[in-house]
Amino acid sequence: MISSADIRLFEKYRDAGPWAFGSKTKPAVVGNEDKQHYWRIYRELIDACEEALSEIAGGERLYVEPQRYSEDRGSRGHRPKDLWCAVRNRQSEDFNKMPQIYVIASKRGLELGFAVSISEAEYSDAKIKQQNRIIIPQIHRKLPISGTVIERLDAVVGNSPEWHVNASTRLLQDDDGFDAFQLPSDLFKSLKKEPLSRGGGAICRIFPASVFHEGKEVDLKLAFKEALEHFAEIQLSCAPSAPDRKFVIEQTKVAEFSEDEELWADQGDDADQINSDDVDTDQKFREVAVRQGQAKFRSNLIGLFDGKCAITGCAVAVALQAAHIVPYRKKSKLDLGNGLLLRADIHTLFDMFLLSVSPDDLTVHVSPQLEGTEYVALHGKKISLSHANRKGPSRAALRWHFEQLVSA
Known part of the structure; x- marks a missing residue:
């Protein structure tokens, strides 16, 4: 379960700078008890993804990949930040492991869903950006815009206020790109028409921090299993083929x-x-x-x-x-x-x-x-x-x- 206490932990250190977990020369801002709390959230994300994946059809063709995280030193830069875990296609390195079914826990709340690709704004390496501009159109070409799979997904997302079709992940209401599309098929059609692909596109279910503070708890395994059931077939259809490679x-x-x-x-x-x-x-x-x-x-x-x-x-x-x-x-x-x-x-x-x-x-x-x-x-x-x-x-x-x- 993800609870209000977990979200409050992220909020507590929202302004913590680099090395908040401490280093050889700098004392830790985050105490040992809170470090353990971060680790429990991290492990819960992984366990929920692995358990959910083991229960769906076709799960053997997917695998769980969490972010790199150290119990003592935290994430990159030794500072607490968003914690995430993703399910990816096996042998998808040629597509830079995109797309992915993901979950993110942060001060914003809980977000899980399907990310077509990662926006190049999240990369500082120019070579990776250039490579993704080659890869991403190949992924877009595989996205369904007709048929029972996309019709079923349109029905789920279109009838639920919890689901959003955004320009990228990690967006909040009132952010540019939030609810940019009404339906998943609208997003996919738009991506296929892009003259230059810079990444992005997410169909996500969002539990904002406010709902946790009202006492809501989220069964992470159940929520992620629902996401897998909605998106696994589409994700598998986007796996790189030999001609793609x-x-x-x-x-x-x-x-x-x-x-x-x-x-x-x-x-x-x-x-x-x-x-x-x-x-x-x-x-x-x-x-x-x-x-x-x-x-x-x-x-x-x-x-x-x-x-x-x-x-x-x-x-x-x-x-x-x-x-x-x-x-x-x-x-x-x-x-x-x-x-x-x-x-x-x-x-x-x-x-x-x-x-x-x-x-x-x-x-x-x-x-x-x-x-x-x-x-x-x-x-x-x-x-x-x-x-x-x-x-x-x-x-x-x-x-x-x-x-x-x-x-x-």
Whole structure:
């Protein structure tokens, strides 16, 4: 049970600074009795999560992870603060262990629910922020916006004043983002439309400090079990798949190459067959990052494809780029048979093997990773060839590229 005495403990030390639990050089502000009280709350959070998880279907695919906390030294910085515990998907490191079903005890009261992702405002590491901007859209893509699971959740949340759909965790009434959405499906739809994902989004049940001071106690295990029953199926559906892991790794490489001042865009190679020793798979990441191409190569491709994207037909010159079908390690003369004229966004998808062209009938194939996007409409479309380019690009090059998409 979480009671008024537990919430009052957080309130008692709400203004305590760093090292309130003491250090080698500074005496403790928090007494031993209160340290033990903090520890009991911490252990109760863990026990409640573990017991609740053991009683739900599919629980073996999830695990409990509490915050790091020392009985004697407290949390990071040796100061008392919010205590939390979370249930996460197993093998979710590629998604930075997001999303999560969580519980937080603090001076604000008790909060538990489902966090889609952690707002980047809570991170100071710029590298983690950049990585999450790659990961979070993949999570958003998996969130349900129709079907029985989300309909059932909408009904629960929409009919209870205790549940809130907020822009992030740890919000109180009157905070910006509190009750930002009426229903979970509204939140999920909004997240899917974000042009740049910075994290956040929480569906939570809140017991404010005031209700505890009125004598209310909360059966933490029961409350957390209800949260698991509401959210476990959605959380499990958001676990990273093998293609997700590959996508995150490749996009992370792109971000790393983007910071490299020595980047160069490789040139095509004239060949009837593809020699695997000559293939540099990292080169595609350089090309995505740099996206500069060679002026002469691009100019020749514009002429060869009548100034139009081979896939979309876009004729806006500034949006067209020279794409190499096979990225080569060694530099050589520019081979137009190893090139396609593509619109910028199509070029990026092509380089990431999320879109390819069949060497047999020259039709576009779209990766399942793009399911639910506007790019699916391109699947099965035949690329455009000009009268001067009826032969089209090298079939050997296309076959190599197509095999990368198929094997992903």
